[in-house]
Amino acid sequence: MLQKSYRKYRSFYQKLRFYYSVNWTKTLYFNFKKFPFETAKKLPVFFYGKVKLNNISGEIQLDGKIQKGMIGFGQPYEMNTVHRGTAEIILLGKLVFKGKFQFGKDYFLFVGENALCVLGNMASMATGAKLICTEKIVLGDYARFGSESQIIDTNFHDLIDTQTGEKFKKSAPIFVGSYNFASNRVSILKGTQTPDFCTIASNSLCTKDYKPLGENVLIGGVTAKLLRNNISRDWQGEKQQLDNFLTI
Template identity: 55%
Template sequence: MRRIFNKIRSVLKFYLAVNWIKTIYFNFKKFPFHIAKKLPIFFYGSVKFSNISGEIIIDAPEIKKGMIGFGQKFEMLTRSKRIAEISILGKLVFKGNAHIGIDCFLHVGENAYCEFGYMSCLGSNVKLICKEKVILSNWVGIGYESQLTDSNFHPMMNTETGEQYPMTSPIFLASHNAFSNRISIMPGTKTPENCVVASNSVVNKDYTDLGNNILIGGVPAKLIKRNYNRDWESEKEMLKKFKIIW
């Protein structure tokens, strides 16, 4: 009897957590009816749609209800500041299940391209700003209070030569990357597969020449250890069970 009661309570708690008005509005606004009726994107709690005029594509073998969650509470931190916001003017592509934590800011600028791979994840209070191109491959996890931006936002120059530096440069994060908390992922960042990044680091260049299975960190980040990786295989089934709603 207690088990049944706990199950009912859990289901009620979940349904009360979903922002059904924003969920229904967004899905039917951005997808054709045959996709929208499945409600593939769930919004939880308060979220502001500052602009959703861009294109959202789910490029997955199967589209399911709630496969993409925005505002999910899957970390130890569970209280929201009610500051979540999305602004999609360019193209946002999901390659499968994806998870975005509470109080995140997601911006894809005009003519920009942003891609979330299968089981990619943004922790709470993460800011992702894409002005040109940002790709998170499969199983990329970004820790809480981190920021990703492929833009300097302002024109920068060499004061001796007068050379103008590019304002934007694409970010590519390879599969099975684990980013700890409060990391700044800057324009031009490119990581290898099976890479771990230490807390409070600044990553700002191409690290692929270091090879796979590495730990990097620091300001700016540099190689700390080789033959180092998150044990993804031991966690995958647990993560799927914990984060995939349906």
């Protein structure tokens, strides 16, 4: 009897703690502003903690089954628990979610005018992540990035060859494969492409097409290069655990 009462109390406490962590003002505002009523009432997007919605005039597309809280902005799924309150969103172009997605705490998301950003099912970017899309960024399913990682498809400024006067292209699309696992402080810059089942070491800088290396590879360094073949995160062993833990 005591054990049953404890379980009931614990379940109630966990639900109360979860709902207390949701920023309901931003959650309700965002969903009913950006989606048709039938979609909005399901609350597919949850916000946690403080966030500045600088400009959200762009388009959001949700593919697949619409579920409550399938997209988590500032979702507390990591070891650290404190929000610093620096999260910010600027959405001018098109943002497509192919399923569930999590941003950790204190993220920065920018999708420029006429840009396209596609985020795969169960992909994620952890605390302090920065995603800046001015042309095109595509993350495959289960492309998961550690804390303080950044994905940026532009140099921001024009660069020229000082001898010939040739102007270099300022931006280039980024394509990250499915089942990619990037550790913390990884930088993915313009023109980067990675194969499926690619692991990226901590503090790495990726700047080119790594798909010719094939699947099940570990890359790393500044700039990143092949470190090892025949290695992968144990996706099959962790997949159900990830799905259960991150589903609202």
